[in-house]
Amino acid sequence: MIVADLHLHSTCSDGVLSPAELVKQAALRGIRWIALTDHDTTEGYGEAFHSGHQFGVTVIPALEVTCFELGQELHVLGYGVAVDDPRLREHARTARQRRLRRLERMVAHCRRLGLWISMEEVADHSPGLMYGRPHLAAALVSRGYCATVQEAFSRYLEPGRPAYEPPEPFPVVRALGLIHATGGRAVLAHPRRTFCSPRLLLSLIRQGFDGIETFHPSHGPELRAYYASFARCHRLLMTGGSDFHGTRPYDERNLGTVGLTAEQMNALAERLVVCC
Template structure:
């Protein structure tokens, strides 16, 4: 029996990834993946290009998005799969997110200048390539100018939470993101739970409509995978997974297919969305 796998957490140049959606599709085909999901930060703009690039090949491309939220001072990401891209409320909300991202970036660049660290806003926007601009692009600009030796150092020294140039985002809660995704006929999934420690509040998210949990992730240890798989079974959540691929320039999440889910996860997502 041939085992089929899916990488359901991938970023492209539509947000903070280094590969275009088309390049991601080519790599996925070389790896023999059966399905992928383009799940850029706060945007669906990379999905259509990827789906067009996969036309005629045995590779499914699912629409996805990763929504940044906050809970008790911690950043929590919620993945939304199979969202209706014509849903006016969701499209409007994503446009608001893009505006907030731009204003946040401007404030970070200004704070860095106060520290005598001069990076050009236009260069940061250029690095975002017209996609969702964010801290990774600021970090890349810092790296280019020689202020840091790695992207991780940029976050640890300047733009991470609590650091001198950090600017908090507008506070969307995980529950609000889950409900927003449901209203757009999508399937909400908690991303990389091992990085946020939300176990005590998982039932609250389930009551709000959470349908899945990311079990397989590049930064999950085998013990974490086992733990979250059992939680998925206990609460009847869809177990999903993916590499969180950002491209070769990323410090850690730089291997497409580095974490995958069984193809059954795709089938379960489709069933939950009523799109089988």
């Protein structure tokens, strides 16, 4: 039975549920531990924490740092960070600026393709201050250019598609430094999406990661077993979660079914300092 989901996104980044509603939905599915891992921000932690008290859910302070180096996007989960640290607030501010510049370029690409989208329309689809590709996709659907968000991504917004723009560079070592400096543990998110080569995975882990996301919707049973063995061999933390955003057809199915069992969460808690 899954009791912990340590990879969730709210309206503070690119999810559709508020932090409080996300905690409630997790509790209704029997989840007792969560981590709100919004992209590059801990803004939603306070709301989630108070909702956790109401529903009996422990909320681990966390975020997911977006990195881009050598032409590749990687995500680093940070658990147990000091959410009020000014370095995290400054990171959130500069990350918003990078995302905004990227989105402006993508909107310009869309307009050159005859897709008459404005930044104001994209902002209308974001309940918070963090804009991203899901909000641009929603604007394309609202305009009738695409039937679904998934179609908008596959036709225009994925790498190699005509409106795609890569993120601005942000190296992994900076993410690791930020997370460690603010008291957290750094975990490589959904490695299957990024690495097929064990050699590349090992070289990345040796940069200073504390753990690896073993359980993720993109990992089948064999891959989960492989990453679990890899983590044990290299004395890494093992985490897991649904990566819930609420924008994809499978999100509802994964919430409450992908994550950690009580035994796995207890083993993680022994090594993870949880400030909550």
